[in-house]
Amino acid sequence: MKPARFDYYSPDSPNEALELLGQYGDDAKILAGGQSLMPMMNMRLVRPKVVIDINRIAGLSHISPRPDGGLAVGAMTRQRELERSALVLETAPLLSLAIPYIGHFQIRNRGTVGGSLAHSDPAAEIPAVCLTLDTEFELASSAGERTVKAEDFFLNHLTTALEPAELLTQIRIPQTVGNWRWGFQEVCRRDGDFALVGAATMLRLDDRGICLESRITAFGAGGTPMRMNAAENHLSGSSVNADDRSEAARLVSDALDPISDIHASAKYRQDVAGVMVRRALEQALLPMEGEDAA
Numbered sequence: 001m002k003p004a005r006f007d008y009y010s011p012d013s014p015n016e017a018l019e020l021l022g023q024y025g026d027d028a029k030i031l032a033g034g035q036s037l038m039p040m041m042n043m044r045l046v047r048p049k050v051v052i053d054i055n056r057i058a059g060l061s062h063i064s065p066r067p068d069g070g071l072a073v074g075a076m077t078r079q080r081e082l083e084r085s086a087l088v089l090e091t092a093p094l095l096s097l098a099i100p101y102i103g104h105f106q107i108r109n110r111g112t113v114g115g116s117l118a119h120s121d122p123a124a125e126i127p128a129v130c131l132t133l134d135t136e137f138e139l140a141s142s143a144g145e146r147t148v149k150a151e152d153f154f155l156n157h158l159t160t161a162l163e164p165a166e167l168l169t170q171i172r173i174p175q176t177v178g179n180w181r182w183g184f185q186e187v188c189r190r191d192g193d194f195a196l197v198g199a200a201t202m203l204r205l206d207d208r209g210i211c212l213e214s215r216i217t218a219f220g221a222g223g224t225p226m227r228m229n230a231a232e233n234h235l236s237g238s239s240v241n242a243d244d245r246s247e248a249a250r251l252v253s254d255a256l257d258p259i260s261d262i263h264a265s266a267k268y269r270q271d272v273a274g275v276m277v278r279r280a281l282e283q284a285l286l287p288m289e290g291e292d293a294a
Protein backbone atom coordinates (compact mmCIF):
# COMPACT_ATOMS: atom_id res chain seq x y z
CA MET A 1 0.00 0.00 0.00
CA LYS A 2 0.97 3.60 -0.41
CA PRO A 3 0.62 6.34 2.22
CA ALA A 4 -2.16 8.90 2.14
CA ARG A 5 -1.16 12.27 0.65
CA PHE A 6 1.03 14.44 2.84
CA ASP A 7 3.14 17.59 2.59
CA TYR A 8 6.86 17.08 3.08
CA TYR A 9 9.26 19.47 4.83
CA SER A 10 12.97 18.99 5.28
CA PRO A 11 14.20 21.70 7.68
CA ASP A 12 17.92 22.51 8.10
CA SER A 13 17.82 23.59 11.73
CA PRO A 14 16.15 22.52 14.98
CA ASN A 15 14.42 25.91 15.19
CA GLU A 16 12.87 25.49 11.76
CA ALA A 17 11.66 21.99 12.74
CA LEU A 18 10.20 23.32 15.99
CA GLU A 19 8.40 26.11 14.16
CA LEU A 20 6.83 23.57 11.81
CA LEU A 21 5.87 21.34 14.73
CA GLY A 22 4.33 24.34 16.50
CA GLN A 23 2.40 25.25 13.36
CA TYR A 24 1.07 21.77 12.51
CA GLY A 25 1.05 20.00 15.93
CA ASP A 26 -1.08 16.85 15.82
CA ASP A 27 -1.24 16.95 12.01
CA ALA A 28 2.53 16.52 11.71
CA LYS A 29 4.89 13.57 12.16
CA ILE A 30 8.64 13.70 12.52
CA LEU A 31 10.50 11.45 10.09
CA ALA A 32 13.73 10.08 11.61
CA GLY A 33 14.90 6.67 10.32
CA GLY A 34 11.45 5.90 8.93
CA GLN A 35 11.63 2.25 10.08
CA SER A 36 8.38 2.48 12.04
CA LEU A 37 6.75 5.59 10.58
CA MET A 38 6.89 4.54 6.92
CA PRO A 39 5.33 1.07 7.46
CA MET A 40 2.61 2.67 9.58
CA MET A 41 1.93 5.30 6.90
CA ASN A 42 1.97 2.70 4.13
CA MET A 43 -0.55 0.61 6.06
CA ARG A 44 -2.50 3.81 6.71
CA LEU A 45 -2.39 3.25 10.43
CA VAL A 46 -1.24 6.88 10.62
CA ARG A 47 -2.11 9.60 8.10
CA PRO A 48 -0.11 12.72 8.94
CA LYS A 49 -0.94 15.73 6.80
CA VAL A 50 2.65 16.89 7.18
CA VAL A 51 5.91 14.94 7.43
CA ILE A 52 8.88 16.80 8.91
CA ASP A 53 12.08 15.04 7.90
CA ILE A 54 14.82 15.86 10.43
CA ASN A 55 17.61 13.97 8.63
CA ARG A 56 19.21 17.17 7.30
CA ILE A 57 19.50 18.87 10.67
CA ALA A 58 23.14 18.96 11.78
CA GLY A 59 23.94 18.38 15.43
CA LEU A 60 21.23 15.85 16.27
CA SER A 61 23.51 12.86 15.66
CA HIS A 62 26.36 12.40 18.12
CA ILE A 63 27.65 10.22 20.94
CA SER A 64 29.51 12.45 23.39
CA PRO A 65 31.07 11.93 26.83
CA ARG A 66 29.58 14.02 29.63
CA PRO A 67 31.61 15.68 32.40
CA ASP A 68 29.93 13.40 34.99
CA GLY A 69 31.22 10.30 33.17
CA GLY A 70 27.92 9.58 31.43
CA LEU A 71 26.93 9.87 27.80
CA ALA A 72 24.93 12.31 25.72
CA VAL A 73 23.41 10.77 22.60
CA GLY A 74 21.71 12.84 19.92
CA ALA A 75 18.23 11.70 18.93
CA MET A 76 19.22 11.12 15.29
CA THR A 77 22.10 8.81 16.16
CA ARG A 78 21.61 5.59 14.20
CA GLN A 79 21.19 2.42 16.22
CA ARG A 80 24.10 0.90 14.31
CA GLU A 81 26.41 3.73 15.45
CA LEU A 82 25.54 2.95 19.07
CA GLU A 83 26.16 -0.73 18.46
CA ARG A 84 29.64 -0.03 17.08
CA SER A 85 30.65 2.72 19.50
CA ALA A 86 33.61 1.99 21.80
CA LEU A 87 32.44 4.86 24.02
CA VAL A 88 29.00 3.28 24.50
CA LEU A 89 30.64 -0.07 25.31
CA GLU A 90 32.86 1.62 27.92
CA THR A 91 30.18 3.81 29.46
CA ALA A 92 26.83 2.03 29.05
CA PRO A 93 27.65 -1.61 28.18
CA LEU A 94 24.03 -2.72 28.70
CA LEU A 95 23.07 -0.65 25.65
CA SER A 96 25.81 -2.26 23.54
CA LEU A 97 24.58 -5.68 24.62
CA ALA A 98 20.94 -4.97 23.73
CA ILE A 99 21.16 -3.12 20.40
CA PRO A 100 22.04 -6.15 18.22
CA TYR A 101 18.66 -7.66 19.18
CA ILE A 102 16.88 -4.88 17.23
CA GLY A 103 15.60 -6.25 13.93
CA HIS A 104 18.40 -6.75 11.40
CA PHE A 105 21.44 -4.57 10.71
CA GLN A 106 19.68 -2.97 7.72
CA ILE A 107 17.01 -1.70 10.16
CA ARG A 108 19.65 -0.51 12.61
CA ASN A 109 21.53 1.31 9.83
CA ARG A 110 18.53 3.62 9.40
CA GLY A 111 16.67 3.40 12.73
CA THR A 112 17.58 6.08 15.28
CA VAL A 113 17.71 6.09 19.04
CA GLY A 114 15.19 8.96 19.18
CA GLY A 115 12.81 7.22 16.78
CA SER A 116 12.77 4.07 18.86
CA LEU A 117 12.11 6.05 22.04
CA ALA A 118 9.45 8.30 20.54
CA HIS A 119 7.71 5.34 18.87
CA SER A 120 7.86 3.46 22.18
CA ASP A 121 6.92 -0.05 21.16
CA PRO A 122 6.47 -1.99 24.43
CA ALA A 123 8.67 -4.81 23.06
CA ALA A 124 11.47 -2.50 21.89
CA GLU A 125 14.95 -2.84 23.32
CA ILE A 126 16.13 0.79 23.56
CA PRO A 127 13.21 1.98 25.74
CA ALA A 128 13.75 -0.99 28.11
CA VAL A 129 17.47 -0.27 28.38
CA CYS A 130 16.93 3.47 28.88
CA LEU A 131 14.48 2.75 31.70
CA THR A 132 17.03 0.43 33.32
CA LEU A 133 19.82 3.00 32.96
CA ASP A 134 17.76 5.85 34.49
CA THR A 135 18.18 7.85 31.29
CA GLU A 136 16.93 11.41 30.93
CA PHE A 137 15.29 12.76 27.79
CA GLU A 138 15.72 16.30 26.49
CA LEU A 139 12.60 17.58 24.74
CA ALA A 140 12.37 20.87 22.86
CA SER A 141 9.48 22.91 21.48
CA SER A 142 9.19 26.51 20.28
CA ALA A 143 8.08 27.31 23.86
CA GLY A 144 11.36 26.04 25.39
CA GLU A 145 13.08 22.91 26.64
CA ARG A 146 12.38 20.39 29.36
CA THR A 147 13.95 17.23 30.70
CA VAL A 148 11.89 14.10 31.42
CA LYS A 149 13.14 11.06 33.31
CA ALA A 150 12.71 7.65 31.67
CA GLU A 151 10.34 6.57 34.45
CA ASP A 152 8.00 9.44 33.44
CA PHE A 153 8.49 9.20 29.68
CA PHE A 154 6.78 5.92 28.72
CA LEU A 155 3.07 6.32 29.36
CA ASN A 156 1.30 3.53 27.48
CA HIS A 157 1.35 1.47 24.30
CA LEU A 158 3.07 3.70 21.67
CA THR A 159 2.44 6.71 23.91
CA THR A 160 5.08 8.87 25.57
CA ALA A 161 5.27 12.17 27.43
CA LEU A 162 6.20 13.92 24.14
CA GLU A 163 3.67 16.63 23.30
CA PRO A 164 2.65 16.99 19.61
CA ALA A 165 4.81 20.11 19.21
CA GLU A 166 7.87 18.60 20.92
CA LEU A 167 11.01 17.11 19.46
CA LEU A 168 13.20 14.65 21.33
CA THR A 169 16.67 16.13 20.80
CA GLN A 170 19.06 14.22 23.05
CA ILE A 171 19.25 11.62 25.79
CA ARG A 172 21.56 11.61 28.81
CA ILE A 173 22.73 8.22 30.06
CA PRO A 174 24.46 8.02 33.44
CA GLN A 175 27.68 6.04 33.59
CA THR A 176 27.24 2.43 34.79
CA VAL A 177 30.63 0.78 34.95
CA GLY A 178 32.91 0.16 37.96
CA ASN A 179 31.13 -2.28 40.23
CA TRP A 180 28.02 -2.50 38.02
CA ARG A 181 27.16 -5.68 36.11
CA TRP A 182 24.50 -6.18 33.50
CA GLY A 183 22.43 -8.76 31.67
CA PHE A 184 19.96 -8.66 28.79
CA GLN A 185 17.75 -11.49 27.56
CA GLU A 186 14.77 -11.76 25.24
CA VAL A 187 12.86 -14.42 23.39
CA CYS A 188 11.40 -14.04 19.92
CA ARG A 189 10.02 -16.44 17.34
CA ARG A 190 12.68 -15.76 14.70
CA ASP A 191 16.01 -13.97 14.79
CA GLY A 192 15.33 -10.26 14.17
CA ASP A 193 11.67 -10.31 15.22
CA PHE A 194 10.35 -8.06 17.95
CA ALA A 195 10.70 -9.71 21.37
CA LEU A 196 7.74 -11.65 22.72
CA VAL A 197 9.09 -10.78 26.13
CA GLY A 198 12.45 -9.80 27.61
CA ALA A 199 14.38 -8.48 30.59
CA ALA A 200 17.25 -6.09 31.30
CA THR A 201 19.10 -6.16 34.62
CA MET A 202 21.78 -4.14 36.36
CA LEU A 203 23.46 -5.16 39.62
CA ARG A 204 25.85 -3.04 41.69
CA LEU A 205 27.88 -5.35 43.89
CA ASP A 206 30.35 -4.68 46.68
CA ASP A 207 33.72 -6.45 46.95
CA ARG A 208 32.11 -9.42 48.72
CA GLY A 209 29.46 -9.82 46.01
CA ILE A 210 26.63 -8.35 48.07
CA CYS A 211 24.10 -6.45 45.98
CA LEU A 212 24.07 -2.74 46.82
CA GLU A 213 21.52 -1.86 44.15
CA SER A 214 19.57 -3.82 41.58
CA ARG A 215 17.55 -2.76 38.58
CA ILE A 216 15.23 -5.08 36.71
CA THR A 217 13.10 -4.14 33.70
CA ALA A 218 10.60 -6.41 31.97
CA PHE A 219 9.50 -5.54 28.44
CA GLY A 220 6.99 -6.94 25.98
CA ALA A 221 4.80 -7.83 28.94
CA GLY A 222 2.64 -4.69 29.21
CA GLY A 223 1.96 -1.35 27.52
CA THR A 224 5.43 -0.03 28.40
CA PRO A 225 8.72 -1.41 29.68
CA MET A 226 8.38 -1.75 33.47
CA ARG A 227 10.78 -1.61 36.39
CA MET A 228 10.09 -4.55 38.71
CA ASN A 229 10.32 -2.95 42.14
CA ALA A 230 9.48 -5.95 44.32
CA ALA A 231 12.16 -8.08 42.67
CA GLU A 232 14.67 -5.21 42.83
CA ASN A 233 14.03 -4.76 46.55
CA HIS A 234 14.33 -8.48 47.14
CA LEU A 235 17.82 -8.57 45.62
CA SER A 236 19.21 -5.48 47.35
CA GLY A 237 21.36 -6.62 50.28
CA SER A 238 21.42 -10.23 49.08
CA SER A 239 24.26 -12.25 47.56
CA VAL A 240 22.08 -12.86 44.48
CA ASN A 241 22.48 -16.60 44.89
CA ALA A 242 20.36 -19.15 43.01
CA ASP A 243 17.49 -18.92 45.53
CA ASP A 244 17.53 -15.11 45.37
CA ARG A 245 17.44 -15.19 41.59
CA SER A 246 14.56 -17.67 41.51
CA GLU A 247 12.62 -15.58 43.99
CA ALA A 248 13.23 -12.44 41.91
CA ALA A 249 11.97 -14.30 38.84
CA ARG A 250 8.84 -15.39 40.73
CA LEU A 251 8.18 -11.85 41.95
CA VAL A 252 8.46 -10.55 38.38
CA SER A 253 6.03 -13.14 36.99
CA ASP A 254 3.60 -12.39 39.84
CA ALA A 255 3.76 -8.64 39.22
CA LEU A 256 2.99 -8.83 35.50
CA ASP A 257 -0.44 -8.80 33.90
CA PRO A 258 0.34 -9.10 30.17
CA ILE A 259 -2.11 -9.49 27.32
CA SER A 260 -2.57 -12.45 24.99
CA ASP A 261 -2.23 -11.83 21.27
CA ILE A 262 -1.58 -13.88 18.14
CA HIS A 263 2.12 -14.12 19.05
CA ALA A 264 1.90 -15.42 22.65
CA SER A 265 -0.55 -16.01 25.46
CA ALA A 266 -0.57 -13.86 28.60
CA LYS A 267 0.45 -16.90 30.66
CA TYR A 268 3.42 -17.57 28.38
CA ARG A 269 4.61 -13.96 28.65
CA GLN A 270 4.17 -13.97 32.42
CA ASP A 271 6.13 -17.20 32.92
CA VAL A 272 8.82 -16.48 30.36
CA ALA A 273 9.41 -12.96 31.71
CA GLY A 274 10.47 -14.59 34.99
CA VAL A 275 12.80 -16.94 33.12
CA MET A 276 14.30 -14.00 31.21
CA VAL A 277 14.94 -12.18 34.48
CA ARG A 278 16.61 -15.22 36.03
CA ARG A 279 18.82 -15.69 32.98
CA ALA A 280 19.69 -12.00 32.79
CA LEU A 281 20.74 -12.10 36.47
CA GLU A 282 22.88 -15.18 35.81
CA GLN A 283 24.43 -13.39 32.85
CA ALA A 284 25.16 -10.34 35.02
CA LEU A 285 27.04 -12.55 37.48
CA LEU A 286 29.28 -14.22 34.89
CA PRO A 287 32.97 -13.47 35.49
CA MET A 288 34.10 -10.40 33.58
CA GLU A 289 37.33 -10.20 31.61
CA GLY A 290 40.30 -10.47 34.00
CA GLU A 291 38.19 -11.96 36.85
CA ASP A 292 38.61 -15.50 38.18
CA ALA A 293 35.58 -17.76 37.79
CA ALA A 294 34.29 -18.47 41.30
Ligand SMILES: Cc1cc2nc3c(=O)[nH]c(=O)nc-3n(C[C@H](O)[C@H](O)[C@H](O)COP(=O)(O)OP(=O)(O)OC[C@H]3O[C@@H](n4cnc5c(N)ncnc54)[C@H](O)[C@@H]3O)c2cc1C
Pocket residue numbers: 029030031032033034035036037038039075076101102103104107110111112113114115116118119121123124125126162166167168169192193194195
Ligand atom coordinates in the same frame (compact mmCIF):
# COMPACT_ATOMS: atom_id res chain seq x y z
C1 LIG B 1 11.38 -5.34 9.91
C2 LIG B 1 11.56 -4.50 11.14
C3 LIG B 1 11.97 -5.10 12.32
C4 LIG B 1 12.13 -4.33 13.46
N1 LIG B 1 12.51 -4.96 14.62
C5 LIG B 1 12.67 -4.23 15.73
C6 LIG B 1 13.06 -4.83 16.96
O1 LIG B 1 13.29 -6.04 17.04
N2 LIG B 1 13.20 -4.03 18.05
C7 LIG B 1 12.95 -2.67 17.99
O2 LIG B 1 13.08 -1.99 18.99
N3 LIG B 1 12.59 -2.08 16.86
C8 LIG B 1 12.44 -2.82 15.73
N4 LIG B 1 12.07 -2.19 14.58
C9 LIG B 1 11.77 -0.73 14.62
C10 LIG B 1 13.07 0.08 14.50
O3 LIG B 1 13.86 -0.06 15.64
C11 LIG B 1 12.77 1.56 14.30
O4 LIG B 1 13.97 2.08 13.87
C12 LIG B 1 12.32 2.39 15.48
O5 LIG B 1 11.16 1.89 16.06
C13 LIG B 1 11.94 3.79 15.02
O6 LIG B 1 13.07 4.54 14.75
P1 LIG B 1 13.17 5.40 13.44
O7 LIG B 1 14.37 6.26 13.59
O8 LIG B 1 13.10 4.55 12.25
O9 LIG B 1 11.89 6.35 13.61
P2 LIG B 1 10.72 6.73 12.59
O10 LIG B 1 10.10 5.51 12.02
O11 LIG B 1 11.19 7.76 11.64
O12 LIG B 1 9.70 7.41 13.63
C14 LIG B 1 9.01 6.63 14.59
C15 LIG B 1 8.07 7.54 15.39
O13 LIG B 1 8.82 8.37 16.26
C16 LIG B 1 8.58 9.76 15.94
N5 LIG B 1 9.89 10.41 16.08
C17 LIG B 1 11.05 9.98 15.52
N6 LIG B 1 12.07 10.74 15.94
C18 LIG B 1 11.55 11.68 16.78
C19 LIG B 1 12.11 12.73 17.55
N7 LIG B 1 13.44 12.97 17.54
N8 LIG B 1 11.29 13.47 18.30
C20 LIG B 1 9.96 13.23 18.33
N9 LIG B 1 9.36 12.24 17.63
C21 LIG B 1 10.15 11.47 16.86
C22 LIG B 1 8.03 9.75 14.52
O14 LIG B 1 7.22 10.88 14.26
C23 LIG B 1 7.23 8.47 14.51
O15 LIG B 1 5.98 8.67 15.14
C24 LIG B 1 11.90 -2.92 13.42
C25 LIG B 1 11.53 -2.31 12.21
C26 LIG B 1 11.35 -3.09 11.08
C27 LIG B 1 10.95 -2.40 9.81
